[in-house]
Amino acid sequence: MKDKHLTYAESGVDIGKEEGTIKALTKGMDYRRKGLGAPLTGIGHYAGLIDFGEYALALATDGVGSKVLIANEMKRWNTVGIDCIAMNVNDLLAIGAEPISFVDYLALEAHDEDFAAQIGEGLKKGAEISRMSIVGGETATLPDIVKGFDLAGTCLGMVRKEMIITGEKIRPGDAIIGLPSSGVHSNGYTLVRKIMERSSYSYNDPFPYDNSTTIGDELLIPTRIYMEILDAIGECDVHGLAHITGSGLLKLKRITELGFDFYDPIEPNNIFRFLQEEGNIEDLEMYKTFNMGMGFVIIVAPDDAEKIANITRGKVVGRITEKTIKVGDLVIVE
Numbered sequence: 001m002k003d004k005h006l007t008y009a010e011s012g013v014d015i016g017k018e019e020g021t022i023k024a025l026t027k028g029m030d031y032r033r034k035g036l037g038a039p040l041t042g043i044g045h046y047a048g049l050i051d052f053g054e055y056a057l058a059l060a061t062d063g064v065g066s067k068v069l070i071a072n073e074m075k076r077w078n079t080v081g082i083d084c085i086a087m088n089v090n091d092l093l094a095i096g097a098e099p100i101s102f103v104d105y106l107a108l109e110a111h112d113e114d115f116a117a118q119i120g121e122g123l124k125k126g127a128e129i130s131r132m133s134i135v136g137g138e139t140a141t142l143p144d145i146v147k148g149f150d151l152a153g154t155c156l157g158m159v160r161k162e163m164i165i166t167g168e169k170i171r172p173g174d175a176i177i178g179l180p181s182s183g184v185h186s187n188g189y190t191l192v193r194k195i196m197e198r199s200s201y202s203y204n205d206p207f208p209y210d211n212s213t214t215i216g217d218e219l220l221i222p223t224r225i226y227m228e229i230l231d232a233i234g235e236c237d238v239h240g241l242a243h244i245t246g247s248g249l250l251k252l253k254r255i256t257e258l259g260f261d262f263y264d265p266i267e268p269n270n271i272f273r274f275l276q277e278e279g280n281i282e283d284l285e286m287y288k289t290f291n292m293g294m295g296f297v298i299i300v301a302p303d304d305a306e307k308i309a310n311i312t313r314g315k316v317v318g319r320i321t322e323k324t325i326k327v328g329d330l331v332i333v334e
Contacts, residue, residue, distance in 0.1 A: 006198070006279040008191045008289045045166060045254065046094035046243060047157070055158050058097035062087040063152030066189040067220070072148050073203050074216040077115055080151055081122020082129070083186040086223035088155035089130045090243040090296065093229040094255075096165035097157035099130045104137035104153040107146045119151065122222070129225045167255030167299075169239040170320055175305035178266045178317035179228075181295030183221040184275075187246040188289045192219060195279035209270035218271050226296045228312045236308055240299035244291040249325055249332045252297070259321035265328065266317060268293035287332050 026043050033039065033050075040049040040056050047060040064083045071077045081104075089099045104123060106116075127134050137153070184192065196203065196215075203216030210218075232238060240255050252260055268286075272293065276286055286292060294317065300308050305316045325332040 005282050005285070006191065006194060007281075007285050008188065010194075040161075040164070041095075041166065046091040046241075047097060049095065049097075049159075049164065052158070054160060056097070056161050056164060058092050058095055058157040058159060059154065060088045060091040060157075061152065061154040062091065063150060064186055066193060067186050068149060068151060069193060070189065070203060070216060070219050074214075074220060076220065077118040078121045079220050079222040081119050081124070082126040082222035082225070083122070084151050084153050085123060085126030085130055085155070086225045087186050087245070088153055089126075089132075089157075089225055089227075090223070090245075092155055092157035093226055094165075094241045094243040094296075095159070096163050096233055096238070096241065097159040098230055099132045099155050099157045101133050101135045101156045102127060102130075102153055103135060104151065105140070106137070107140045107142050107150045109141075109143050109146050109148055111141065115149075119149075126222075126225065130227060163233065165233070165238055165241050167240040169237075170256045170258055170299050171239070172258060172320050172322060173302065174239055174299050174320040175302045175316055176260060176262065176318040176320065177298040177300065177305060177308050177312065177314045178262075178294040179226060179296040179298070179312055179314040180224075180266055181244075181269065181291045181293055182224040183269050183271050184219060185223040185245065185291055185295055187291070188248075189219075191279070191281075191289055192275060195275050195281075199278045201278070207270075208274060215274070224295055226312075229296065229298070232298055232308050232311050235311055236300055236304040238298060238300055238308075240297075242297040242299075244295050244297060246289075248286075248288045248290055248292065249327070250288055252325055253333070256320075257323075259324040260318060260326070261321045261324070262318040262327040264315070264317050266293045266315065283330055284332065287327055287330065292327075 038051045047058040049056040064080050071080050092099050207213050207215050207218045324334045
């Protein structure tokens with residue numbers, strides 16, 4: 001039955017309620033250390049920054065989310081470690097920080113050495129791509145709490161204080177460079193799984209847009225790690241950076257109150273076409289949930305746009321405007 005338009009909220013994840021929970025959680029967190037280690041940013045940006053002399057240390061923490069349930073369905077876990085590292089590293093990059101070390105947290109229902117080896121394989125690959133060390137972690141056996149497993153981690157990075165990028169330099173008329181995503185990355189999978197429940201397809205069926213792979217394999221493509229952001233920062237005065245994750249393009253409100261006009265967006269990957277058709281999902285809901293083919297955004301002065309696009313293998317997709325966020329004629333938010 002595809003008559004009804006599916007939404008992320010109806011699948012179980014209400015972004016509005018999530019924001020309320022975060023506000024309630026952080027309301028009383030008002031203690032601030034002084035001197036070395038003092039916070040340099042408030043809670044709410046992509047990463048937290050603390051004073052470390054001429055440098056700022058950056059911290060981000062995140063997990064793989066319900067994508068792990070699809071890994072369980074496919075009995076293949078060797079890519080979710082990449083996702084875990086990518087979700088953290090990309091958040092550090094979005095504030096201009098270079099990742100230097102990582103610790104992971106693996107919560108298990110039961111132990112299985114082959115499974116653990118596959119998790120480790122992905123973590124190793126993600127760390128190599130990110131040019132950083134895994135320096136420790138925690139494994140917890142929680143059969144009364146966890147059914148299956150959960151994987152999360154915390155990443156430490158560093159950035160010279162004068163190189164911190166928070167979005168405050170963004171101005172109307174700035175160019176927007178979009179970097180392609182590898183697929184769904186690691187957000188929106190509660191809606192993905194709801195779509196698959198309604199669909200006549202299974203995860204092991206051939207992917208309709210490419211019969212050489214399965215739907216499950218397409219959904220397990222790991223999150224792209226955007227290390228080329230550091231090259232862009234070294235070459236030009238970057239005004240803003242955004243990692244497009246949960247809540248899709250609404251994430252852009254995190255870095256500026258100005259608007260975004262995506263007049264030449266990156267074409268969404270075929271997996272998004274499949275999900276939209278199978279779930280009967282409206283365009284607006286897709287762009288408010290998924291990355292829709294664009295996993296990272298760089299904002300620079302117009303004169304630097306083509307140079308940055310060449311360095312990152314991205315493309316100029318739009319410009320900064322006064323208030324509205326839109327893709328073509330589709331208004332995401334005003």
